Amino acid sequence: MLKTASRTAVLAMIAVLAASCSGDGDSVPAFDANAATTTTQASTATSSTTTTSTTVAPETVEDFLDGYVGAYRTGNPVFLIQRIHPDLREYYGHEACRVAYDGFVPDDTSSVTVRSISGPAAWSGEFDGAMFTFEEVYTVDVDVVDFNRTRRQDLQLGRIGDRFYFFQDCGDPLVVTTSTIAMSRLDPDDDGFYYVHRGPGDSEDFLVPSLFRITYTGSDSTCEFPLRDSATGREVMYVTGLEGGGMRRIVLPDSTTTLYMSDLLGCDGGVLEVGPNP
Numbered sequence: 001m002l003k004t005a006s007r008t009a010v011l012a013m014i015a016v017l018a019a020s021c022s023g024d025g026d027s028v029p030a031f032d033a034n035a036a037t038t039t040t041q042a043s044t045a046t047s048s049t050t051t052t053s054t055t056v057a058p059e060t061v062e063d064f065l066d067g068y069v070g071a072y073r074t075g076n077p078v079f080l081i082q083r084i085h086p087d088l089r090e091y092y093g094h095e096a097c098r099v100a101y102d103g104f105v106p107d108d109t110s111s112v113t114v115r116s117i118s119g120p121a122a123w124s125g126e127f128d129g130a131m132f133t134f135e136e137v138y139t140v141d142v143d144v145v146d147f148n149r150t151r152r153q154d155l156q157l158g159r160i161g162d163r164f165y166f167f168q169d170c171g172d173p174l175v176v177t178t179s180t181i182a183m184s185r186l187d188p189d190d191d192g193f194y195y196v197h198r199g200p201g202d203s204e205d206f207l208v209p210s211l212f213r214i215t216y217t218g219s220d221s222t223c224e225f226p227l228r229d230s231a232t233g234r235e236v237m238y239v240t241g242l243e244g245g246g247m248r249r250i251v252l253p254d255s256t257t258t259l260y261m262s263d264l265l266g267c268d269g270g271v272l273e274v275g276p277n278p
Helices: 002-022 033-052 061-074 078-082 086-092 094-099
Strands: 111-127 130-146 149-160 163-166 195-197 206-216 225-229 235-239 246-261 272-276
Touching: 061 078, 061 111, 061 130, 061 163, 078 094, 086 094, 086 130, 086 246, 111 149, 235 246
Parallel strands: none
Antiparallel strands: 111 130, 130 149, 149 163, 195 272, 206 246, 206 272, 225 235, 225 246
């Protein structure tokens, strides 16, 4: 009889607990420091595992166009300013490219429909008297709708790493171009380059215009170095992005500057050529 009463009391207690859990009011359990610590650790471990296993896929043309159209629909030009090709942002200056979108008006009719995509291939364009050649450019044949009007056009998109960029004229260039400077001053030996660096150690001083390029023709996995002012030794620009052979356009604030390269890293087994901007 005693055992039966005890069993009945236990069942009654379970029923009470179940009722309190399923009721409308939220019950607050007593604080258990050990339980709280265990829960936090488990949560952290799960989060860490998820993070390390997540990879971001390279952007597609469609991904880029989603952001492009979204900027026009919302009237927020941040995406557009960030996706102007870096060479042109340097040429015009970031502030000029930002100001170009002042008074940006939202358009909830905006859309882009892709007809075809070709490329990648090199593509050249002239911007305010300077000719640029860009590598790995896709040409996208699209139907564009803005403010309920439809037009068909080719949209050029350049890929850098895993992202796409477009080509925008932002107004007046930030700096003067090579054409305003006598080539006899920049290239006294008439070999087509301002300077060619082939050996170890610091380079000789060389004169460059405000807009030029540096090309590395070697195959090392990394090539980077600072450009320093010959008179003061001050670093004018750190040049990187030439891994395994490559080209970098340089934009400086002055019309002509005398520079030298210093602290070359990973540029062995190749040649560094400082020359006119293509």
